[in-house]
Amino acid sequence: MIPGKQPGKNKINDIKMKMRKVISFVSLLLCVATVSAQQALWGGQDIVSPEIHPDHTVTFRFHAPKASSVQITGDFLPAQQVDTPQGTFDAPGVADLSKGADGLWTYTTPAPLAPELYSYSFLVDELKVTDPNNVYLIRDVASLTNVFLIDGGRADLYKVNAVPHGTVVRRWYFSPTLDKERRLTIYTPPGYEQSSDSYSVLYLLHGMGGDEEAWIALGRTAQILDNLIARGEARPTIVVMTNGNVYQEAAPGESTLGFYKPTMQLPQTMEGSMEESFPDVVRFVDSNYRTVAEKKGRAIAGLSMGGYHSLHISKEYPDMFDYIGLFSAAIFPGEDVESPVYDNFEQKLQTQFDQDPQLYWIAIGKTDFLYQANVDYRKILDEKGYKYIYFESEEGHIWKNWRIYLTEFVPLLFR
């Protein structure tokens, strides 16, 4: 009924037979998959896009026989300056694909691309669409963009390499201050589970529109930490990625609100609740992980709105963090945001710096719309003689910079 395997006399025939049999199952399954998904999953549409060539030029392909125009836009193209009433900003460039006889449109970069994690979309008759041949997308607020990576240089830190891998956890905690169950993303470094040591903790905060998925997805935090630790350039560190929208339980799609359309701004992000409730997170982490549960074992850093949060949380709780990182921080010296965190601002800042934090690190890009606010803030620190380290990069308010800042900041921690 169910015959056992009959060892054949001829091993090659055996293997051929095995291949034929496996293929017959695959064909059938493929047929079902093809019909039900209405597209070839295997053996059918063999378009590769993007194709990264050995010289690091890249070819993009898009099959659209009926389209009259296919373009590509992405941060690998030279930026265009766009004038708006609020000022001049960089926008990603656009390039035209050429149509082949078979309805396959292609574009190859004229020159090799520098190592980086890039994002792109197609514009088909002006309609923005994702690349159907690239399943790697990252969500930023309400938009999804395809990504690809050119390796080498710093971008090697963004790759999964053959190094020990940490653990990434999505976990819920209760915030008594907010009276809410909330979701965290936590990275524990390789070896954490087998060790009995205590580990230092970096609290890593996202910007406006982000959530607890932002740093792990767009920020490549797990890969950056795995790689820096493997190179001996970072101490094994726990990284706690919070949700800075205190109004939310969790990232869009991960809460009781279901699958709603994410928006850029949520209430209560910059009026003091994040700062007030932050000790709930620290208490949860210290009582659920083997941490160095004191100032010297804690860092806090964030981008944009998360930089604002990091500035104020570290100031409100001057005994809590020895390492502070402000990445393109939304610093508004009393002009744009009103919050109780500005009460006795100068006095609290004095208290924080009187206690000599190990590191106060400020980074910003030259074209960032927050550049001047950061210049002004550094002027204050300079006048007071408060020590900080300043890192200035090219470009502006973009994830490329925040990944760079993370790779620069983490090696300075807990030394």
Place this chain on the structure above:
Amino acid sequence: MIPGKQPGKNKINDIKMKMRKVISFVSLLLCVATVSAQQALWGGQDIVSPEIHPDHTVTFRFHAPKASSVQITGDFLPAQQVDTPQGTFDAPGVADLSKGADGLWTYTTPAPLAPELYSYSFLVDELKVTDPNNVYLIRDVASLTNVFLIDGGRADLYKVNAVPHGTVVRRWYFSPTLDKERRLTIYTPPGYEQSSDSYSVLYLLHGMGGDEEAWIALGRTAQILDNLIARGEARPTIVVMTNGNVYQEAAPGESTLGFYKPTMQLPQTMEGSMEESFPDVVRFVDSNYRTVAEKKGRAIAGLSMGGYHSLHISKEYPDMFDYIGLFSAAIFPGEDVESPVYDNFEQKLQTQFDQDPQLYWIAIGKTDFLYQANVDYRKILDEKGYKYIYFESEEGHIWKNWRIYLTEFVPLLFR
């Protein structure tokens, strides 16, 4: 320099001022985001798609002024029968959207939809694209499809509800048999971290083309477990979601292979290596989690190829699992796949059933292409007098059924 907050005499004026100031920051940030992403994130494009109406009809919207045809395809539409040389299969239906004067295409379902997690795509001038107003997509092998959920009935088990949430972990283990670091997705139930109890473990296996992300994403495992546990319908259980492609370290994009195009089939999936190496996973889980590390505390279940794996792993190690679930299992009585797992098949099956597994559960859909193979397999079990429970559903080889099977299977475990 940095003025502290000046408590105003008029609280309403204070709040107005606060709103104005926060909005000025948001406007600026929004402007940057809009320019750099070339699309409105907030306040701009306010298309809602899908819009689920209170009566559970659904409207889909797509803005494409230049398109001459926009259609929608998805599993919420009545299936169409498609004839192929391999037989007749169900394919998702297609419906036309109507064009409005503003270039906004719409389609509203003629009747309310039954509770379910549905998937869909648009066809714009026959080009398959995702919905730019819906960021919720799930990857299945090499295709990405938008999803939405109609609540009620069983589909309430697929939602994030206001119940205690378990923890979801992505973690790497070393397989000595395969000499490879490999990635696992592990769900631990609410309360696991605070408890000192030992927990039973369900090993949950994906099908061909899947990986360790399949059950957590398409299968809604975390939501189903959270909800069943909260209702008292399931024991708090650890769920270990393995990668059944022994050739792989990890899901596409999560391994050293980088961002490559996933394929339906990988080598070594059905020739015995998965079965041979499976005890490595069990050993890792038993030594890293507080488990009931014996037969009565272990279940194994899988869909399609994962059903094949579950059948054979449970038979190869008859002392390991007391609960076995075959979901639309790829059962090939000696005809399609040749593997050492068929050596002494009947004798090993006899050994397994002689030890009285607590539950041997077989589920399949009426139109599944594997239906007859399951009928034949049950005939064998019947002839031998081996006890099993059989669950037959409508439809075929689809995730809708595998979610249903999980909700039926889990309540039967560890009682």
